[in-house]
Amino acid sequence: MNDSRRPTPPVSIGLYVHFPWCVKKCPYCDFNSHPLKGSLDEAGYLDALINDLAASASTRPIDTVYCGGGTPSLFSPASFSRLLDHIGATDDAEVTMEANPGTLEYSDFTAYHDAGINRISLGAQSFDPRMLDVLGRIHSGEETERAARLIHSAGLSNFNIDLMYGLPHQTVEGAIEDLEGAFRLNPAHISWYQLTLEPKTEFARRIPTGLPDDARVADIEGAGLDRLAREGYVRYEVSAFARDGFASRHNINYWSFGDYVGIGAGAHGKLTTPEGIVRTSRASQPRIYLRDQAESRTRIDPDEIGVEFMMNALRLVAGVDWQHFYERTGLPLEVVRDRCDELIDWGLMRSDRLALTSDGFRHLDAVVARFL
Ligand SMILES: C[S@@+](CC[C@H](N)C(=O)[O-])C[C@H]1O[C@@H](n2cnc3c(N)ncnc32)[C@H](O)[C@@H]1O
């Protein structure tokens, strides 16, 4: 370990590209997504993204690209081809695009594949028509199944399905039936999120009736975790489950406090610079971003770096090794050592690496709060 007290910039970086429009805003969603009014100016947005990318160009190789939203699949394969040519990611880069099963204007996934996309994340949420209705989704379970068939036949077998649980009036059996629906589509990865009521969303303003209580949510979780494991989906992060070799490299980079550039309306980035670790952001209103892609930078207060690191790394089931803390934060381990020792004594943290025990993982929020 050197003692320069400077974080080591990671060799490679990830790139997040935000697409801020959706056909309609879902009532639970607090992502930077705006209902599309009128026609989509694909070329105009692509110009802005390419300008943004050129200004934020890093000399470090980009080995993961994540096109998220909003609904990136509203954009054509030709637009992705143009964008990915400009990005010039490494040959073995993981390149993900989020797709909404209800917006398959461009249902030819082969064309997306040819453009350079090699991983799809499909927002299924549920297969139960009543749940899809409460969630304000614009598609049916059958449309999700159709999208999955098209994705497989385009050779994009590295795909993820997003599901949510803890939905209004949902039973344990209903939540498991949703998982069974996902298994039938044979995805390489499943993201299984508990519905959260995010401030300023329609659900926070008018709380839906019939939300399961904590005991039922715990039962759903217990049964779901067991079913996912039996199906061969290994949990590697709080909400992420993958078949062997299909964990999301892009997301692991976030959780292990790696560097990434974020371009597009409202996109966030994190970079290790000679001035310290900085967070970057862009205007979130698409109208403003289209005019001006200027980046804002905020240096993370060195006193907060340790807890930020822990909030991310401890979400990973395997955690990270001790050395990684020093490399990414530039801080000596002593700044967290006492709290780690305490958590190790209580059986919540492992002693061989920065990782939680299964007991600690069940109390993740409380454990992370110890570092505040
Ligand atoms: C940006 S969206 C993904 C793609 C696409 N926009 C769609 O909805 O089909 C990311 C995922 O986060 C999850 N999500 C969004 N809001 C959530 C909330 N309030 N609680 C839990 N999960 C949520 C959903 O599973 C969603 O698919």
Ligand code: SF4
């Ligand atoms: S489609 Fe996805 S990003 Fe758009 S509003 Fe719904 S959950 Fe949010």
